[in-house]
Amino acid sequence: MNKKIYSFKNDYSEGAHPSIINKLKETNFLQQDGYGDDQFSLKAKKKIQEEIGNNDVDIHFVSGGTQANLIVISSFLRPHESVISASTGHINVHEAGAIEATGHKVCVVDTKDGKLTLDHIQSVVDIHEDEHMVKPAMVYISNSTELGTFYTKDELEKISKYCKDNNLIFFLDGARLGSALVASGLSVSDIVNFVDIFYIGGTKNGALIGEAIVIANESLKKEFRFLMKQKGALLAKGRILGVQFLELFTNDLFYELAKNANKTATLLSKGIKDLGFGFLAEPQTNIIFPIFPNDLIEKLSDKYDFYVTDKVDESNSAVRLVTSWATKENIINEFLKYLRELV
Numbered sequence: 001m002n003k004k005i006y007s008f009k010n011d012y013s014e015g016a017h018p019s020i021i022n023k024l025k026e027t028n029f030l031q032q033d034g035y036g037d038d039q040f041s042l043k044a045k046k047k048i049q050e051e052i053g054n055n056d057v058d059i060h061f062v063s064g065g066t067q068a069n070l071i072v073i074s075s076f077l078r079p080h081e082s083v084i085s086a087s088t089g090h091i092n093v094h095e096a097g098a099i100e101a102t103g104h105k106v107c108v109v110d111t112k113d114g115k116l117t118l119d120h121i122q123s124v125v126d127i128h129e130d131e132h133m134v135k136p137a138m139v140y141i142s143n144s145t146e147l148g149t150f151y152t153k154d155e156l157e158k159i160s161k162y163c164k165d166n167n168l169i170f171f172l173d174g175a176r177l178g179s180a181l182v183a184s185g186l187s188v189s190d191i192v193n194f195v196d197i198f199y200i201g202g203t204k205n206g207a208l209i210g211e212a213i214v215i216a217n218e219s220l221k222k223e224f225r226f227l228m229k230q231k232g233a234l235l236a237k238g239r240i241l242g243v244q245f246l247e248l249f250t251n252d253l254f255y256e257l258a259k260n261a262n263k264t265a266t267l268l269s270k271g272i273k274d275l276g277f278g279f280l281a282e283p284q285t286n287i288i289f290p291i292f293p294n295d296l297i298e299k300l301s302d303k304y305d306f307y308v309t310d311k312v313d314e315s316n317s318a319v320r321l322v323t324s325w326a327t328k329e330n331i332i333n334e335f336l337k338y339l340r341e342l343v
Contacts, residue, residue: 006331007305010204011176011261011286011324016244017206023247024208024240034236036061036225041242047249048200048212053189058215060224061241062233065175066095068199068211073138074102075227076169076197076220081137082107083171084124088114088146090173105134113281114145115155118162125166138169143191144180147280148265148287153186160194169217172198178205178258179285192216202244206257206325210241257325261286264323264332271336275343280310280318289318299342304335 007013015021032038045059062068069091073083082105085092091099092106099106107128109120116139124136139159144150151159163170172195174180181187191198196217202210215221228234235241248254262285269283272290280289291312292300297319300306310318323332 004305005303005334008321008323008335009305009307011322012204014324014326016208017247017253017257017325019253020207020244020247023243027239027243032239034238035234036238036242038239038242040239040246044212044242044246044249047246048188048214051188051249052192052214054192054216056218057192058221058224060213060215060228061235061238061245062199062211062213062228063209063235063241064203065090065173065199065201065211066098067231067233068213069095069140069173070098070102071227071231071233072171072197072199072213073099073104073140074231075224076171077104077137079103080131080135082128082134083138083140084109084116084121084136084168085140086111086114086116086120086142086145089140090142090146090175091140093146106140107134107136113149114142114147115149115151116141116159117155118158121159121162121168136168138171139163140171140173142173142175144176144183144285144287146287147289148283148285149281150180150184150284152184153190156191156194163196169197169220170195174199175201175211176204176285176287177201178254179262182255182258182262183285188214196220200245200254202241202248204324205248205254205261207244207248208240210244212245258286261323261325261327264327264329265321267329267332268321268323268335271332272339275339280312286323288321290321291316291318296342300339303338 049055084107087108087110092108107124177200197215200212265286269288278291307320308317309320
């Protein structure tokens with residue numbers, strides 16, 4: 001079997017940014033309290049609060065995105081309540097039924113770009129009329145989405161107002177929030193004004209593991225650590241998460257890593273467009289979905305790893321190419337050179 005040149009399968013194939021590895025090494029023998037009460041976690045929480053511009057938000061570190069989604073949704077919904085999601089949403093597709101396993105239905109809507117609109121949300125609310133059905137009580141979005149698109153400030157504002165007016169919890173999955181913020185020009189201080197709860201993804205933006213859950217809605221804060229412990233999320237060595245987020249939010253490292261992921265994806269999508277190929281969704285962040293002839297995909301896969309996601313027609317399919325905080329421009333240039341040779 002030929003060794004592949006590079007994997008475009010995801011943005012967590014590499015370990016972690018060197019400064020994070022170095023910081024973990026430097027602090028390794030410093031004894032600390034457990035379960036997130038270490039000095040690094042406490043400082044990281046303060047640092048994120050400063051970045052958000054709000055000292056009243058509660059911040060909790062967990063190991064990964066599925067764990068964050070599971071804890072948040074199962075904690076804040078009553079037994080008969082459901083969550084609204086795009087059909088492409090991570091909670092609907094890639095979490096092995098984790099949400100449904102807690103007894104909460106995921107009410108899905110098909111979208112062309114992975115984003116929910118007010119019409120989408122209203123359509124779910126409208127058909128759940130009475131106590132013979134589940135009651136939609138939460139709106140879940142990913143930003144950036146699973147199709148690599150992002151929400152604008154206006155879109156977030158509209159969904160936020162709708163949720164407030166209709167007593168729905170607004171929850172934002174921020175596994176790739178860095179890429180969304182860099183692409184949209186928004187900041188975490190903007191996000192906190194719109195949603196009740198969100199999380200800042202570290203796993204897919206240069207950390208070894210870790211997401212930072214941010215709770216803005218006062219009514220959702222009570223006893224959250226109990227809920228984390230019950231779901232296995234309160235780590236004895238919580239320092240590992242604290243050290244990483246403290247480093248990510250020092251000297252704008254979090255944003256710099258996201259910029260690299262987006263920049264290399266933009267370079268990649270431009271090169272593909274210049275060769276005349278289209279896309280399943282308009283490239284916006286670090287995940288792109290070009291449409292290639294099937295025979296071309298087969299040849300590309302000899303040297304590169306990626307996922308084939310959608311059958312467009314009998315002769316063409318969409319593939320998913322993901323760049324990361326660690327992707328180098330020379331890798332993109334080599335891929336495009338090989339693509340040109342095949343074309």
